[in-house]
Amino acid sequence: MVIGASGQIGRPVVQALARDGWAVTAASRGGGRDAAWDEGVRTVRLDRADGAALAAVVGDGCDLLVDVVAYDAGHARQVTGLAGRIGSAVVISSVSVYEDGAGRGFDTMGEPDGFPGYPVPVPETQPTVAPGEATYSTRKAALERELLAPGAGLPVTVLRAGAVHGPYSPLPRELYFVRRNLDGRRDRVLAYRGESRFHPASVRNIAELVRLAAARPGSRVLNACDGQAPTVAGIGAAIDAVMGVESRTAYLDGPPAGSVGRTPWSVPGPVVCDMSAAERELGYRPVVSYAESLPETVEWLTGALRGRDWREAFPVLAQAYPDLFDYAAEDAWRAA
Template identity: 25%
Template sequence: MRALVTGASGCLGRALVEQLSAHGWDVGTTARQPVALPGFRAADLASADLAPLLDGIDVVFHCAARSSAWGTRDEFHAANVLATRRLLDAAEGAGVKRFVLASSPSIYADGTDRLDVAEDAPLPVRPLSLYAESKRAAERMVLGRAGAMICTAIRPRAIYGRHDRALLPRVIDAMRHGRLPMIRGGRALIDLTHRHDAARGMILAASGPRGGVWNITSGEAFRFRDLVEIIARRSGLPVRSLPLPHGLARWLAGASEGLARMRGGAEPRLTLQAVASLGSSLTLDISAARRDLGYRPQVGFEEGVAECFA
């Protein structure tokens, strides 16, 4: 079997390449910037000719996305919606048999505590971030695709591990250079997904039924403050927390984002997406992935976080 992995330079993409290669797949890879990976071709999926990437490909694993907490609606749309639409069209035209999307459980977030959320849970009328808005649109496109190509998706929660550039690095940077916002006392529950568990979920989803979507996590939830304590123990960094009520955190984040947009500046230290992620509990029910795909989490957080400091 021959696979194309998009976003192959990222945390999930690299883990997927490792697992596919170990199981004897012929793997092609792509990302925007050159990187030393098997069968690599640099490409911007929103504008490049995609036909050369898809020649002879049986399965597309679409991991590429703009996953930042910061950006404009146009930037998120181009990277997460337009790029997905172009890749779907090109894959279908090339006779690809399977298309698997790495979606996002951010689409569940509504600013309240949501525990053990299943795939058919109601989604908020208005997504809480531009990222969630764009991933929801991309997922809808993929799962609604008719034709010979079978399309599926996973919703992996908070992927971390080696090559992570989003989750743990942000926490560690705040611990090193300032005070870590502890919204609602850090009581929010978060379940995470080690990169190898997420990659395994992607591969299993490639054999799932058309239109299937599955939550993927590593099967354990932590309070945010407990995660921070584990990271502090592993890194040797002190924890200097800044207690913030949820309402004040949202106000500060909104004001910071508004000021940053007016100035055309970089991402502020506190964003609305960060408040949504760290201020409210969100845990996922993975019983459907266990039942339909035979998915079993294999990497706990204590073990998984160790590789980040090895």
């Protein structure tokens, strides 16, 4: 059973498990199905917040429960409460749970000197934020703690995903470059000399990790990222190559100047995760590189923007980055 099956991560997870021979029940709020799924995939409607409904869908039991939308300790307790009816579980968490040992993490990035000093790469043994209800990161930390509490009573693989990318994303970072190219903006500005690295995670690689963990149940925490962490300048160049355009890039030595130079990957230090544990424990090898994954993402984004304002098409992204396309500020910066 896959919870959140119709979302960005859920779609390829269902496809990968079905291809691997699992009889998959795809649960989502709308109960829809993806055209790429095998016809044997069963779909059901499920409100993730309704514990009774979740228990009813699980019914007499399932060999594997995959939860791609679990958010906090309450969701974790819903899963662990079904321990007697679930063989094992795989649950998606986030690399945002990491802190640097000095109390700095994703929640402090906007504060003066608040950017964490992570090791490169970040192993799963890195300290995490205290669990709680205050932020996305603390809620994910609480989710992990509750999920791992049963130990052998319910084998759970927690996958800490990086900057997730692929079609159907509510927060498609690649839009930063795609829309500029569609608008004919051949000049752009990148902060930190374009060297920012925020480890991406293709939905197809996450699905591969789910598939591997399903075949090797266990209680563990693993990073879930691509094989490489390209720079933001490298990402822009790769998107240009897919779209067949050439751009001119100016660089800021330091942070963004207001909105100028800011991208969804712009960080003053690297956020790069260690994938050796997944390789060692699951035999993980990325099924796709970042560059190889881009054509379908670019195609999907281009279609999603056709005839629509980007804020209407991607309200979550617009809320997180309201000045993502402040062309007037960029033009003024160049003129100065």
